[in-house]
Amino acid sequence: MQVSQVREPLINGEKSYENITSDVMAPVRAKPGKLWFLGFGISALVMLAGFAAIAYTVWFGIGTWGVNRTIGWGWSITNFVWWVGIGHAGTFISAILLLFRQKWRTSINRAAEAMTLFAVMCAGLFPLIHMGRLPLAFFIFPYPNTRELWVNFNSPLLWDVFAITTYLLVSLLFWYMGLIPDLGTIRDRMKTLWKKKAYNFLSFGWKGSARHWQRHESMSLVLAGLAAPLVLSVHTIVSFDFATSVIPGWHTTIFPPYFVSGAVFSGFAMVLTLMIVTRRALNLQEYITVGHVESMNKVIIATGSIVGIAYITELFMAWYSGVEYERYAFINRAMGPYAWAYWIMMTCNVISPQLLWIKKLRRNLTFTFILSIFINIGMWFERFVIVVTSLHRDYLPSSWSMYKPTWVEVAIFLGTFGLFFTLFFLFIRIFPVIALAEVKSVAKSSARKFIRKSSKKSKPENE
Amino acid sequence: MKNIIYGHFTDDHDLLEAVKALQEKGIHIADVRTPFPVHGLDTVLKLRRSHLPKVAFIAGVIGAVLMFSFQYWVFTEGWPLNFGGKPYSSILSFIPATFEITVLFAAFAMGIAFLLRSNLGPGSIPDILDEEVTNDHFQIILSEKDNTLSETELAEALEATGALDVKQVNTKK
Numbered sequence: 001m002q003v004s005q006v007r008e009p010l011i012n013g014e015k016s017y018e019n020i021t022s023d024v025m026a027p028v029r030a031k032p033g034k035l036w037f038l039g040f041g042i043s044a045l046v047m048l049a050g051f052a053a054i055a056y057t058v059w060f061g062i063g064t065w066g067v068n069r070t071i072g073w074g075w076s077i078t079n080f081v082w083w084v085g086i087g088h089a090g091t092f093i094s095a096i097l098l099l100f101r102q103k104w105r106t107s108i109n110r111a112a113e114a115m116t117l118f119a120v121m122c123a124g125l126f127p128l129i130h131m132g133r134l135p136l137a138f139f140i141f142p143y144p145n146t147r148e149l150w151v152n153f154n155s156p157l158l159w160d161v162f163a164i165t166t167y168l169l170v171s172l173l174f175w176y177m178g179l180i181p182d183l184g185t186i187r188d189r190m191k192t193l194w195k196k197k198a199y200n201f202l203s204f205g206w207k208g209s210a211r212h213w214q215r216h217e218s219m220s221l222v223l224a225g226l227a228a229p230l231v232l233s234v235h236t237i238v239s240f241d242f243a244t245s246v247i248p249g250w251h252t253t254i255f256p257p258y259f260v261s262g263a264v265f266s267g268f269a270m271v272l273t274l275m276i277v278t279r280r281a282l283n284l285q286e287y288i289t290v291g292h293v294e295s296m297n298k299v300i301i302a303t304g305s306i307v308g309i310a311y312i313t314e315l316f317m318a319w320y321s322g323v324e325y326e327r328y329a330f331i332n333r334a335m336g337p338y339a340w341a342y343w344i345m346m347t348c349n350v351i352s353p354q355l356l357w358i359k360k361l362r363r364n365l366t367f368t369f370i371l372s373i374f375i376n377i378g379m380w381f382e383r384f385v386i387v388v389t390s391l392h393r394d395y396l397p398s399s400w401s402m403y404k405p406t407w408v409e410v411a412i413f414l415g416t417f418g419l420f421f422t423l424f425f426l427f428i429r430i431f432p433v434i435a436l437a438e439v440k441s442v443a444k445s446s447a448r449k450f451i452r453k454s455s456k457k458s459k460p461e462n463e
Numbered sequence: 464m465k466n467i468i469y470g471h472f473t474d475d476h477d478l479l480e481a482v483k484a485l486q487e488k489g490i491h492i493a494d495v496r497t498p499f500p501v502h503g504l505d506t507v508l509k510l511r512r513s514h515l516p517k518v519a520f521i522a523g524v525i526g527a528v529l530m531f532s533f534q535y536w537v538f539t540e541g542w543p544l545n546f547g548g549k550p551y552s553s554i555l556s557f558i559p560a561t562f563e564i565t566v567l568f569a570a571f572a573m574g575i576a577f578l579l580r581s582n583l584g585p586g587s588i589p590d591i592l593d594e595e596v597t598n599d600h601f602q603i604i605l606s607e608k609d610n611t612l613s614e615t616e617l618a619e620a621l622e623a624t625g626a627l628d629v630k631q632v633n634t635k636k
Contacts, residue, residue, distance in 0.1 A: 159560055169570075205584070207590070219515050230566050438499070
């Protein structure tokens with residue numbers, strides 16, 4: 001095994017397999033600190049406040065929101081699309097980067113996938129609340145009922161139900177199957193009996209047999225192959241919700257690729273925001289290195305540039321199509337009452353990622369952290385612009401309207417952040433944040449200095 | 464497994480060499496346990512290729528056929544809806560849901576097949592010989608029953624390959 005002269009190592013510091021185990025497991029084994037309790041407590045409180053706002057909506061009705069007959073979709077659908085977008089990075093990293101044999105994924109895939117799951121859960125809440133009658137939400141599934149009525153398979157909104165449900169379930173499966181060996185590792189390091197038993201239950205009795213590994217590998221590869229088109233299908237179908245309707249600004253064929261790249265763009269930004277903090281807090285700087293951040297930043301430049309081109313293409317097509325409604329929709333976006341939202345979106349999504357062409361900035365953690373938050377904000381405004389500015393002025397000037405969220409909508413949105421972070425805080429305490437077995441399997445070829453522990457011939461490798 | 468002998472290595476390369484050395488002596492290896500998938504181990508052990516991808520394919524086909532025909536049935540028999548005189552069976556709009564169910568069936572069938580086939584699952588109690596296997600030990604397990612050699616001979620052969628802490632265990636199972 002040789003160290004590449006060109007590529008920088010994926011793992012810094014001198015590591016043996018045992019070091020990797022103990023470093024990654026440290027947060028699971030240690031007693032949670034004050035900061036963890038503080039973060040968890042605040043997140044849980046915000047989550048509860050959000051649930052209270054949802055209860056308030058269910059009790060008093062959608063009239064408590066700022067939506068009206070012209071702008072029926074408001075914050076709720078904006079947040080839905082935004083959260084689903086965030087949920088695209090995890091499976092993109094673990095499935096598509098696995099197929100492309102990108103080894104750097106091993107340090108970040110586990111946490112990114114967990115983030116995906118939590119983001120999709122947050123996203124799924126919004127359409128459910130928005131439909132108004134939460135207890136009847138199961139109506140969206142086709143099941144034999146006394147009305148002998150089925151769901152409408154011609155509707156993209158229904159495709160969404162299938163896409164999001166499948167995505168959540170398959171991502172969960174993929175994530176958990178990857179976790180099984182690592183949970184086995186934790187089980188064997190635990191000293192207390194009940195913890196051992198609990199982790200054995202979670203690890204499904206994993207013992208690391210060669211035959212099991214062989215099946216596990218073959219399954220992971222096929223799952224990645226299945227998940228890769230699935231990731232792309234989810235936001236494609238979300239974009240159909242808009243593209244198949246006849247509202248100016250929505251009715252375009254560019255939507256699917258534009259939405260998918262936007263989703264990966266915002267998802268990676270969220271992964272960066274979280275990982276830059278997590279690596280510090282959990283002392284994992286040697287595993288999630290500046291090199292990892294740079295790689296993710298490169299994905300951000302690529303997807304961000306696609307998003308930028310999509311915006312410009314939309315503008316051009318609005319003019320070139322010669323359809324006056326389409327033209328007006330775009331003039332109104334850039335210069336109408338919601339122009340501020342449009343320009344926030346343009347600045348955050350088109351201009352800011354271009355700064356990453358500079359290598360120094362790409363490798364600067366503080367800059368990346370700030371930029372990732374800008375991108376998150378920009379991508380939220382993209383959805384706001386698409387949903388609200390397109391709806392607020394359509395064909396009939398007599399029904400033109402304006403929209404402002406009420407405190408209930410704001411509270412629900414903040415509440416989903418609470419839910420997201422509550423789950424994330426629990427995740428870092430219970431599960432290993434880094435895919436242990438996967439990192440070990442690349443350690444020899446990719447660590448800066450791998451310590452080979454062998455009594456027979458003890459010579460350090462990679463020197 | 465009755466009367467088993469096991470020893471471990473602390474490096475995956477040493478493990479591969481040892482497995483080859485043992486096989487050259489005609490010793491049958493009961494199991495090898497490692498903390499991560501060791502590249503090339505399955506070919507050395509001559510493990511048959513897994514059938515899991517086939518399971519996924521078959522389940523995917525079943526999912527696709529079921530979902531497509533279900534939608535077709537709903538729109539032609541179950542509750543036909545007239546959309547401006549268009550045909551009842553609008554095949555194109557059946558594709559998204561069919562795709563999703565295909566993936567769902569394939570993924571879950573494969574996941575369940577993996578667990579069943581490997582005897583893993585909630586509540587499964589593994590026969591762990593050495594807890595360091597999930598950390599940094601690469602373990603070779605030999606069974607007396609599979610080999611013509613005696614226990615001590617097997618242990619010696621294993622030790623000769625450089626294995627550490629060679630132990631003999633008599634399990635009741």
